[in-house]
Amino acid sequence: MNNLHEFTAEPMIAYFSMEIGVKNDIPTYSGGLGILAGDTIKSAADLELPVVAVTLITHKGYFNQEIDSNGWQKEKAVIWDPAKYMTLLSEKVKVQIEGRDVYLQAWMYLVISPTGGKVPIIFLDTDLPENASQDRGLTDYLYGGDSDYRIKQEVVLGMGGVRMLQALEFHIKKYHMNEGHASFLSLELLLRFKRDIESVWDERSVWDVARVRDLCVFTTHTPVEAGHDNFSYPLVKQVLGEIIPFEVLKDLAGKDSLNMTLLALSLSKYVNGVAKKHGEVSQHMFPGYHIHAITNGVHSFTWTCEDMAKLYDKYIPGWANEPELFVRTGVIPELELWEGHREAKRKLLTYVGEATGVVMDLNTLTLGFARRATAYKRPHLLFSDIDRLLRITEKSKLQIIYAGKAHPHDDNGKKLIQGIYGYRDKLKGKISIAFLPGYDMDIALKLVSGVDVWLNTPLRPLEASGTSGMKAAHNGVVNFSVLDGWWIEGHIEGFTGWSIGALPTEKSLPGSSDAEDAADLYDKLDNLIIPKYYDLDKSKWSRMMKNAISKNAYYFNSHRMMRRYVTEAYIR
Ligand SMILES: *Cc1c(COP(=O)(O)O)cnc(C)c1O
Numbered sequence: 001m002n003n004l005h006e007f008t009a010e011p012m013i014a015y016f017s018m019e020i021g022v023k024n025d026i027p028t029y030s031g032g033l034g035i036l037a038g039d040t041i042k043s044a045a046d047l048e049l050p051v052v053a054v055t056l057i058t059h060k061g062y063f064n065q066e067i068d069s070n071g072w073q074k075e076k077a078v079i080w081d082p083a084k085y086m087t088l089l090s091e092k093v094k095v096q097i098e099g100r101d102v103y104l105q106a107w108m109y110l111v112i113s114p115t116g117g118k119v120p121i122i123f124l125d126t127d128l129p130e131n132a133s134q135d136r137g138l139t140d141y142l143y144g145g146d147s148d149y150r151i152k153q154e155v156v157l158g159m160g161g162v163r164m165l166q167a168l169e170f171h172i173k174k175y176h177m178n179e180g181h182a183s184f185l186s187l188e189l190l191l192r193f194k195r196d197i198e199s200v201w202d203e204r205s206v207w208d209v210a211r212v213r214d215l216c217v218f219t220t221h222t223p224v225e226a227g228h229d230n231f232s233y234p235l236v237k238q239v240l241g242e243i244i245p246f247e248v249l250k251d252l253a254g255k256d257s258l259n260m261t262l263l264a265l266s267l268s269k270y271v272n273g274v275a276k277k278h279g280e281v282s283q284h285m286f287p288g289y290h291i292h293a294i295t296n297g298v299h300s301f302t303w304t305c306e307d308m309a310k311l312y313d314k315y316i317p318g319w320a321n322e323p324e325l326f327v328r329t330g331v332i333p334e335l336e337l338w339e340g341h342r343e344a345k346r347k348l349l350t351y352v353g354e355a356t357g358v359v360m361d362l363n364t365l366t367l368g369f370a371r372r373a374t375a376y377k378r379p380h381l382l383f384s385d386i387d388r389l390l391r392i393t394e395k396s397k398l399q400i401i402y403a404g405k406a407h408p409h410d411d412n413g414k415k416l417i418q419g420i421y422g423y424r425d426k427l428k429g430k431i432s433i434a435f436l437p438g439y440d441m442d443i444a445l446k447l448v449s450g451v452d453v454w455l456n457t458p459l460r461p462l463e464a465s466g467t468s469g470m471k472a473a474h475n476g477v478v479n480f481s482v483l484d485g486w487w488i489e490g491h492i493e494g495f496t497g498w499s500i501g502a503l504p505t506e507k508s509l510p511g512s513s514d515a516e517d518a519a520d521l522y523d524k525l526d527n528l529i530i531p532k533y534y535d536l537d538k539s540k541w542s543r544m545m546k547n548a549i550s551k552n553a554y555y556f557n558s559h560r561m562m563r564r565y566v567t568e569a570y571i572r
Helices: 031-046 145-168 185-192 209-215 233-240 246-253 261-266 276-285 304-315 323-331 334-356 386-395 410-425 441-450 467-472 514-533 539-553 557-572
Strands: 013-015 051-056 064-067 073-076 093-097 100-110 118-125 172-179 216-219 230-232 257-259 268-275 363-369 396-403 432-438 451-457 478-482 497-500
Touching: 013 145, 013 246, 031 051, 031 100, 031 172, 031 386, 031 478, 051 145, 051 557, 064 323, 064 410, 073 216, 073 261, 093 145, 093 233, 118 216, 145 185, 145 230, 172 185, 172 209, 172 557, 185 209, 216 261, 216 557, 233 257, 233 323, 246 257, 246 261, 246 497, 257 261, 261 410, 268 276, 268 557, 304 334, 323 334, 323 539, 323 557, 334 432, 334 441, 334 451, 334 539, 363 441, 363 514, 386 514, 386 539, 396 441, 396 497, 451 467, 467 539, 478 514, 514 539
Parallel strands: 013 051, 013 172, 051 118, 172 216, 216 268, 363 396, 363 451, 396 432, 451 478, 478 497
Antiparallel strands: 064 073, 093 100, 100 118, 230 257
């Protein structure tokens, strides 16, 4: 017996994601994809949608980031106890990996909304005494190990997840794959619905592809090639055996290797990218499939700091479950909004001082930049012409706060972080620069609410959507960003924020140039942003904050996003 009967009476949407970031203490996320999954689930709960989510327990978390005296990232294991937050269910299922039975158990965490809505999250776990020792660790690390470890994890998530939902007696009417990591769920459904026909004239007709496609929804999340998992067929054969004839599998998942994105594309009736531009770029990458777009959003309540929430409660009550009310941000008095922001900024700067020893000034224009440390995000663009930057800051002061983790195997990403430490030392006394170690949900909220301007400099069109800028907008923090991902849709020049570089027209690489983008960045910082920030009439800046809230937070929230998934993907 378990206490799931309240969920098993009605047909549900099953939402599968390799990572889910639902709260800071449950370290089963690495970044944007997982946080988006968490926000999706929270909105589903608020809107009382019939959703169940499936992911892996990730016993050892992603990692805790420490930075040594050379500015080099060190990864520290996370120690956490699922039993503190979740209930262990009694059902067990098994999958076959390399011919071995691998048993799975499940932990359940319930997301409960103040509206009364509830969404269970099923965390799959292979750490059972009946499993071979190498299989017990399959749910230890997020994105750890090699492709051998990865494909096995994905078998656990996709095939194991579908079997677990069945064992728990859920009735699933749609399966939503949040990124290709979960694609094996579609293969499991293909096996489940295999037609029982004797001596067919066409081998392929036993596979009911149309039925599986009707059940599946797929969201692709990145135009970066390395973001799409690829497994060699010899590896697939070693891990899974020939559960389905390879000629059939190759038709669905690619001739030369098993591409998890292609598998999901072939077996889903509804496919989408995560911003309009990303939909187009994905369509260009995968001709022959119809790719829609549903632009991401963030969970308004989660990503609004206390000081702003207090103001919204006072002037636009009900905003958290009806973010459309941000359209009325105009009723908030400008100076009250400015003071609310100053309070959030004061808290951030205090935290920065405690965590890094860098003393920052409340009255200085503060830029924030936090994202995964990887080359295409170009964290150094701001420093590409140091002389120019120094000339600008001689007139008006500037301070900058950075955060972000590099993947443990990504030495280039770690060098980017080290580079920021280098600039911090080199510019000491001229521009205050702080790097906050251990970027996580708590630090993210402090940052997106406490800085004045949120900077984003990706090499377009590689930022599929980006979500931290939407969080900033929820706190009245204006964006200064390359026109890529969501910002193409959210930006009104000089009104909701500022762009860096030209409006893109291309659908494939190469997009922007570093030199052009840097020149535009300096020009706007010098001539538009700094003068506006230091204007003695603070209502000017405050009006811009209002525009960010009423035009950006109003739209780029996960309530709007979920309503679109329901009407465009789930009930069709
Ligand atoms: C929001 C968030 C991200 C994703 O931000 P992007 O702008 O999409 O890169 C990553 N990590 C944490 C901790 C976040 O809160």
